[in-house]
Amino acid sequence: MRVDESISKYDHPYVTVDAALFRLGDKPGTLDVKLYKNKSTGKWCLPGGFMPVDRLAMDVLREKVEEKTGEEGFYAEQLKTYDDLDRDGRARVVSIAYLCLTRDWTDEENWWRVDGKLLRKTVGQGFIRMSSLGFDHAQIITDAIARLGNKLWWSDLPGEILPYTFRLSDAQALFEALEGKTYYTNFKRMLSDRIEAMGMDDDERRPGRKAVLYRWKGLEG
Amino acid sequence: MRVDESISKYDHPYVTVDAALFRLGDKPGTLDVKLYKNKSTGKWCLPGGFMPVDRLAMDVLREKVEEKTGEEGFYAEQLKTYDDLDRDGRARVVSIAYLCLTRDWTDEENWWRVDGKLLRKTVGQGFIRMSSLGFDHAQIITDAIARLGNKLWWSDLPGEILPYTFRLSDAQALFEALEGKTYYTNFKRMLSDRIEAMGMDDDERRPGRKAVLYRWKGLEG
DNA sequence: GCAATAGTGTCTTTTAGACATTATTTA
């Protein structure tokens, strides 16, 4: 693209995109976040990368996440743009962060359970502190989880992270964990307009009465 | 700032900030937006400008708005980052847009009443279409108004745009216009926790019973 | 009094909170 002379004199910041990509953890109400290890700094980071002049941020995001983690087809919405002066030691870098969700559980690499200020490896042993992440990515994760919690009742975000069919108790655990409150058994009543029954669970490993499976209404896919 | 060689090869987008700055219109429930006329294109635009490498976006925003419109001391929060490929014909420009509010009414220049798809001059005659604005600024204004409407009940945004003391009917007109609904006389009951009485109105030009004046609770300033 | 605006009271409807009870299912 031709750059007009009137603006070409500006020394301008770099622009990156970063993905805070979550899936449900295997414990009810927990979240896993996808990280990758930065080769230069050795720190764990959110997947993302630099934005060229001829691509949309959302497209670059998907490409970089797939390149660095193999994940694709996930849900993504813009979260916030981070512009602290010293967030990247190499240069001034402004990052457009995205809240991303997936219900895909086929991939097992580099997922970390979010547990307060700790991140625990979902495969094998090991944990790291949130504060040890690169750049301001700990802050982005915190903000992304807060956004998810705020939009549970006003969006289809729950449907993007829950499996295609799910037990009510799993949905309830997610809501209760993110909102820090208890819905007793009123949860079904409050969610009833947004889900529909899809058959019975047949998981032999779970004790007790079998649960009805639901699907989230009004999803595109 | 030193730029690391590993990233210095990237041809990167320019970054701008744009302010969608609103005040209450003089008709209850209306909003005025501040524009300025771009000297190169002749189009009306939101105030804003290019972001240098050594400044925070919020600081640049305030400086540019003051430089182009004289407004200062207003409330500002990040709205969204706009990155369409062709939003600026001169080059690839990514813009961090802010929702801004003021209760200042001393300045009279270049305010435009938002009236559906039209913008009407608040001083003198004349109107323009939203779609005639420069860049994607019509979209930014639309998004900013939607954000304001969505956060009325969950934030102190109303207190940032209402005068320090206001009549209940003015607050109600704002809420009803932005939400497209009617609160009958239940409005005071629903807002009662967030406002407190501050005396009586003494506007001689208004007919009918004098109103109680309220102030918004919990503002910093 | 009348027009115009401000404010209160109250009845109804809806939603949410709390929890007791019932229903399955496997060991």
Next chain:
DNA sequence: TAAATAATGTCTAAAAGACACTATTGC
């Protein structure tokens, strides 16, 4: 039948919707 999980019913409390009615004020 005991333990574990799932689901329903119901009572209460709080919030929202609708609207009749009362209160001021200036002309």
